[in-house]
Amino acid sequence: MDLSVLALLAAMGVLAGIINAAVGSGSLLTLPVLLAIGVPPGVAVRTNTIGMVFSTIGSVIGYRREIAEESRTSRLLPLLATTLVCAATGSVLLLISPGRALEFVVPVLIVVALVLVLLQPRIARSLARRRAADSAADGAAAQNESQGALAGPDAYSSPALLASMGAASLYGGYFTAAQGVLYLGVLGAFTGRPMKSVNAVKNLLSLIVNATAAVVYLLAFAVTGAEIIWAASAAIAVGSLIGGYAGSHLAKRLPEGVLRGIIVLVAVVALIRQLA
Template identity: 65%
Template structure:
């Protein structure tokens, strides 16, 4: 790979790492660029996943205090994310190359739609969830509400929304997607965590970053094993350029990304991904 291409990937990695830490979907900068540089879709996904793993390392380090406060509730989510991502990565490895030529560009378009529509989708889902909760509370009555409060105070770990079976199951499904494709998994996690916990996105961002780390770790390990076992190609020079950039972006750039308006971050993602997709199609 040419030095100029590696420099472009390094710069994109920095920006993607910062965006991943702030709102997720940073891979929509690096993955389309890899494809525009001529990598087949499957190779591009594997190369990107290995490189972007380091962005999640930087993000988790940046949020280590917040993650520590939640750690006693996170075991089911972490295990589910690891299993789901492993299944998704194996699915990518066993998918025919001809199918990936069609599926991956389509998934990029879907991921772009998620980035653009994240806020209205999350608002609609959260409103629906809150309406259901209000209806249940009205049906149960004040006595049942008091019993619920008492149970929550006596066993806080069991009542944590982070241990909800519905949340864990939804994270599992999103992690299969993340292991298969990676791009925009953070958007999915933020939406799911916001809906099922009722918390604002800023307060669940640390959990999102930890889950993204788990997914990228599981998928990257599987791709590395497959590289040596069955010659599943990974462009290591490109992965290294993305890794260096995304590690710096995830750790240092997150503070800058958080100060920028979300519309600006989403705008960067959409423009870069559309340009790279246009080059791929043309």
């Protein structure tokens, strides 16, 4: 693979890691580059996922204190187990999907992911308004009681939350792109926890999804010879590890509109390339 392409993938990996740590959807920077240079969709998703594992490793290291606090105050095991099983199922579905089906499915998923990226601020504002309205209606006493319940050990283990996160993790195992946006929306809606806490758990879950999918793809490579472009994975891995760690500290200071604009631009270019 050309050195200029590897350099571009590494640079996009840095940006993707920063974006993943902040809101998710960083793979919409790296995956379209692979598609744009002619890598088949299934190979591109596998190559990208293995590289982007390192983004979530960096993010988890950066959020390690917040994750430890959430683990101490809440029961995360049911959520972690649901994420693991559903992510593995989604990655297996990718492996058994026919190549022609992927040529149709991947552009559709890119569009879905783009819509999620564009709507994420509106979703976040809607959730914030709803929580504020509920707090005002219930009064100060009821608000304190509600916050105590949300801070309790069952905040992350309600059946509705687990079902929604299972569906999101199935999607994440299959495609990985924009899973973090889904996670932030679901976790925020069902727990009411502060964004700092939800984002820490989101990064932990993203690590589980990406690592699970990567293990499945590595096994497929060893057993069936499923193609992976290792040089591209390595370039993405180096960049995304740096970006993921830096992003956990810096991403909140960067203009979200700029990051969102880069995602949209790169993904649209990839769509044009795929559909041409």
